[in-house]
Amino acid sequence: xxxxxxxxxxxxxxxxxxxxxxxxxxxxxxxxxxxxxxxxxxxxxxxxxxxxxxxxxxxxxxxxxxxxxxxxxxxxxxxxxxxxxxxxxxxxxxxxxxxxxxxxxxxxxxxxxxxxxxxxxxxxxxxxxxxxxxxxxxxxxxxxxxxxxxxxxxxxxxxxxxxxxxxxxxxxxxxxxxxxxxxxxxxxxxxxxxxxxxxxxxxxxxxxxxxxxxxxxxxxxxxxxxxxxxxxxxxxxxxxxxxxxxxxxxxxxxxxxxxxxxxxxxxxxxxxxxxxxxxxxxxxxxxxxxxxxxxxxxxxxxxxxxxxxxxxxxxxxxxxxxxxxxxxxxxxxxxxxxxxxxxxxxxxxxxxxxxxxxxxxxxxxxxxxxxxxxxxxxxxxxxxxxxxxxxxxxxxxxxxxxxxxxxxxxxxxxxxxxxxxxxxxxxxxxxxxxxxxxxxxxxxxxxxxxxxxxxxxxxxxxxxxxxxxxxxxxxxxxxxxxxxxxxxxxxxxxxxxxxxxxxxxxxxxxxxxxxxxxxxxxxxxxxxxxxxxxxxxxxxxxxxxxxxxxxxxxxxxxxxxxxxxxxxxxxxxxxxxxxxxxxxxxxxxxxxxxxxxxxxxxxxxxxxxxxxxxxxxxxxxxxxxxxxxxxxxxxxxxxxxxxxxxxxxxxxxxxxxxxxxxxxxxxxxxxxxxxxx
Numbered sequence: 001x002x003x004x005x006x007x008x009x010x011x012x013x014x015x016x017x018x019x020x021x022x023x024x025x026x027x028x029x030x031x032x033x034x035x036x037x038x039x040x041x042x043x044x045x046x047x048x049x050x051x052x053x054x055x056x057x058x059x060x061x062x063x064x065x066x067x068x069x070x071x072x073x074x075x076x077x078x079x080x081x082x083x084x085x086x087x088x089x090x091x092x093x094x095x096x097x098x099x100x101x102x103x104x105x106x107x108x109x110x111x112x113x114x115x116x117x118x119x120x121x122x123x124x125x126x127x128x129x130x131x132x133x134x135x136x137x138x139x140x141x142x143x144x145x146x147x148x149x150x151x152x153x154x155x156x157x158x159x160x161x162x163x164x165x166x167x168x169x170x171x172x173x174x175x176x177x178x179x180x181x182x183x184x185x186x187x188x189x190x191x192x193x194x195x196x197x198x199x200x201x202x203x204x205x206x207x208x209x210x211x212x213x214x215x216x217x218x219x220x221x222x223x224x225x226x227x228x229x230x231x232x233x234x235x236x237x238x239x240x241x242x243x244x245x246x247x248x249x250x251x252x253x254x255x256x257x258x259x260x261x262x263x264x265x266x267x268x269x270x271x272x273x274x275x276x277x278x279x280x281x282x283x284x285x286x287x288x289x290x291x292x293x294x295x296x297x298x299x300x301x302x303x304x305x306x307x308x309x310x311x312x313x314x315x316x317x318x319x320x321x322x323x324x325x326x327x328x329x330x331x332x333x334x335x336x337x338x339x340x341x342x343x344x345x346x347x348x349x350x351x352x353x354x355x356x357x358x359x360x361x362x363x364x365x366x367x368x369x370x371x372x373x374x375x376x377x378x379x380x381x382x383x384x385x386x387x388x389x390x391x392x393x394x395x396x397x398x399x400x401x402x403x404x405x406x407x408x409x410x411x412x413x414x415x416x417x418x419x420x421x422x423x424x425x426x427x428x429x430x431x432x433x434x435x436x437x438x439x440x441x442x443x444x445x446x447x448x449x450x451x452x453x454x455x456x457x458x459x460x461x462x463x464x465x466x467x468x469x470x471x472x473x474x475x476x477x478x479x480x481x482x483x484x485x486x487x488x489x490x491x492x493x494x495x496x497x498x499x500x501x502x503x504x505x506x507x508x509x510x511x512x513x514x515x516x517x518x519x520x521x522x523x524x525x526x527x528x529x530x531x532x533x534x535x536x537x538x539x540x541x542x543x544x545x546x547x548x549x550x551x552x553x554x555x556x557x558x559x560x561x562x563x564x565x566x567x568x569x570x571x572x573x574x575x576x577x578x579x580x581x582x583x584x585x586x587x588x589x590x591x592x593x594x595x596x597x598x599x600x601x602x603x604x605x606x607x608x609x610x611x612x613x614x615x616x617x618x619x620x621x622x623x624x625x626x627x628x629x630x631x632x633x634x635x636x637x638x639x640x641x642x643x644x645x646x647x648x649x650x651x652x653x654x655x656x657x658x659x660x661x662x663x664x665x666x667x668x669x670x671x672x673x674x675x676x677x
Contacts, residue, residue: 025066027051036074040083055082104144109666110658112151116159117653120644123624129156157637162669165640167662168647172212173238175203180547180604182248182276183214185231185257185264186615187222190622192631195219197230200614202248204603207580209419211614213642216622218635224256228267243271247547250278250609274546278421278609289510290414294407297503298351298400301495305396306343308387309354312365313342315380322372329368335361352404355397359472362394391481392488395473399496402470403503406431415613419576419606422524428511432504438468439500451513455504464493467500517543523560524605526579530572532564547604552597559598580606618642 026048032041044050049063051070060073073079115133119126133149140146151159175181184200199214217230235242249265251257258265258277265277298306316322316339323339330337341357344350358365366388372381387393410431413420420427429450436445436455444460445453454460477489512518520540522528538557541548548556563583570582580602586594593599625641626633648656 025049025062027062028067031067031070037070041070053079055079104148106663107145108148109663111145111149112155113159113163113658113662113666114653115149115151116156117164117644117648117656119156120160120164120641121648121653123621125630126153126157129153157640158669159666160644161636161640163662163666164647165643167659167665168643169238169639172201172214172643172646173240175205175212176201176214176235176238176240176245179203179205180245180247180607182250182607182609183231183246184211184250184609184612184615185227186252186612186619187219187227188619188622190619190631191626191628192633194635195222196619196622196635197227198615198618199231199234200618202607202609202614204606207584207599207603207606208577209417209606211417213618213646216618216635216639216642222256224259224263224267227256227264231264231268232271244546246272246275247544247604248276248278248608250612252612272546274544276544276608278611290407290411290507293503293506293510294404296506297499300498300502301396301400304387305393305400306351308384308393309343309351309358311380311384311387312358313340313354315384316340317342326364326368329364329371330361333364333367335364351400352408355400355404359394359397359401362388362397389483391476391484392492394481395476395484395492396495398472398476399469399499401472403435403499406434414611417614419524420610421518421605421608422521422576424521424610425513425515425518426522428507429513432507432513435500435504435507439497455508456501461497464490464497467493467497469493469496521605521608524576524580524602526574526576527572529564529579530568534560534564536560541601544601544604548597548601556597556601559595563595563598576606621645 027043027050029043031037031051034041040053040055042052042054044052044059046059049061051060051062052058053060053073056073056079060070062069115129118124119128129152133146133151136146136149137143182202184202185197187195187197189195195218197217197219199217201212201214203210203212215234217234219226219230232242235246246268249268251264255263257263260266265275269275269277316326327337338357338361340361341354343354366385369381369385369388372378373385410427413423413427432450433445436453439462440453440455441460441462448454517540520543523534523537523540528534536557537560538553541553541556566586574582580599583595583602584593584599588594621642622638625638650656
């Protein structure tokens with residue numbers, strides 16, 4: 001059987017078709033500049049081969065004759081009539097009524113955006129929007145804008161997710177795409193039993209450090225591989241070159257986060273070999289480390305001290321009659337009528353505020369419980385009174401008032417959002433020195449580096465009676481305390497010594513005093529520059545090749561040496577950010593920056609995190625947004641709310657600028673919603 005296809009015939013036909021193939025003219029934008037076409041010609045929505053006549057509202061084929069076809073149409077009687085009629089009319093934008101309508105629509109959109117931002121700012125439920133617009137209309141019946149507000153729960157949610165939240169996220173992504181940054185990560189489970197991985201980005205703009213919420217990712221598998229994948233996918237999806245721009249990571253010390261062999265940090269270090277990782281041991285950050293140090297140290301003291309604080313609070317709790325009666329005793333002894341505080345179960349550092357309040361109200365409490373034992377005849381009142389009458393209990397309270405303040409001050413400092421990385425080593429060393437100075441001989445402390453102090457060796461202990469236990473303890477002992485025996489006083493001092501040893505031991509476990517890098521961050525301190533402490537910073541720059549290239553180290557070091565010899569007229573106590581902004585604004589004679597390489601290096605170092613307290617504040621905010629009453633709030637809505645809050649961080653819902661970008665995004669969002677419906 002012969003084939004139906006003749007090869008020679010097929011070749012001939014393809015040759016003919018190639019000869020007959022015609023070039024199809026596409027629409028040329030330059031035609032619009034032709035005086036004969038100006039004002040009415042534009043590209044058609046039908047495709048590139050068509051033009052559109054605005055006057056006749058019809059499509060013209062440009063694919064065959066091209067410009068000739070358009071010229072032919074322009075000379076037609078119908079077209080000339082339509083062009084003449086249109087030229088006698090005002091354009092839509094020139095019509096006052098249309099201008100007024102557009103302005104009203106813009107004001108209504110702006111009002112709806114501000115209402116949605118109001119809900120995010122004050123953590124209010126979206127169901128409020130079912131009645132709030134109607135309330136505004138009833139309060140402002142003469143307001144044209146109020147009468148046109150149409151924004152209920154669904155629309156308010158969409159605005160938060162797709163307008164304010166989206167724009168805030170995009171703006172942050174642009175910053176991270178163009179600048180160095182660090183990330184701070186942590187995990188937590190919310191009220192809806194959803195485990196989230198939170199990412200906060202630390203950035204620097206004009207030498208000013210800011211922490212910004214980046215993302216909240218639901219996770220089921222909390223393995224190192226899963227966390228790494230979630231974080232890198234989030235950064236890549238945002239178009240962020242994290243391998244080039246990311247310089248630091250802060251997280252807790254859990255094995256999955258900072259383990260030596262298979263953890264989130266080791267995987268990120270494979271991508272970014274010189275990544276700076278801020279970690280602490282035993283699953284805590286710097287802030288939590290000192291909380292734990294205080295907690296373990298307090299276990300060396302008798303439990304009766306904590307029991308006294310809890311029993312006093314519980315005795316007054318939910319009893320207005322007892323509280324009212326106690327006020328009378330406070331007035332009698334001329335003490336401010338403050339309420340008793342409750343020591344938190346998990347926060348030992350909150351015990352200091354409780355201790356301070358107990359000492360303040362001590363005499364009034366003794367009188368009150370003396371009376372309560374007689375009138376109420378309760379065992380609880382008698383137990384509390386016996387503890388209050390024990391002079392050793394008051395000594396322990398006075399000791400805790402002194403020693404816990406050291407931990408609290410350091411804890412607050414490390415929770416600050418301002419740059420603290422350059423102060424970390426000095427601050428921790430100062431606290432440790434203060435603790436060691438209370439019970440270790442001065443000769444040993446002066447002759448020994450802090451990392452080598454033998455704080456457990458009795459050979460270097462001060463005599464018990466020479467230990468420093470706080471000014472209040474010394475004052476109480478100097479005045480003499482009735483009923484205080486030598487044995488009780490000796491036992492008190494032994495317990496305080498054990499507290500000091502345990503506190504020092506816990507700090508040494510959690511903080512690496514041999515970390516030279518933390519010491520070298522002192523270059524960020526204005527005092528280091530003004531006092532000309534360091535002659536060179538090349539040794540520090542070499543440790544960050546991802547920030548400073550090898551061929552730039554000399555230029556960087558030269559700029560540092562020029563800066564340290566610069567004459568400064570301001571106080572050396574100027575803040576870190578203000579100082580470096582001043583340096584950044586210094587110019588040479590031709591107007592160029594005086595220290596460009598140094599400032600780039602310093603801003604990258606300012607990005608380095610010192611703790612993960614910011615992430616924990618995000619989780620606290622999530623718990624406020626998602627209480628038990630509305631624990632079904634979706635992760636997408638939470639993300640929108642958190643990004644909207646970030647947008648409002650420097651203003652409030654009625655002051656922040658509603659930009660054209662927001663209005664355009666809202667218009668697009670409304671269009672997409674209608675299209676889907």
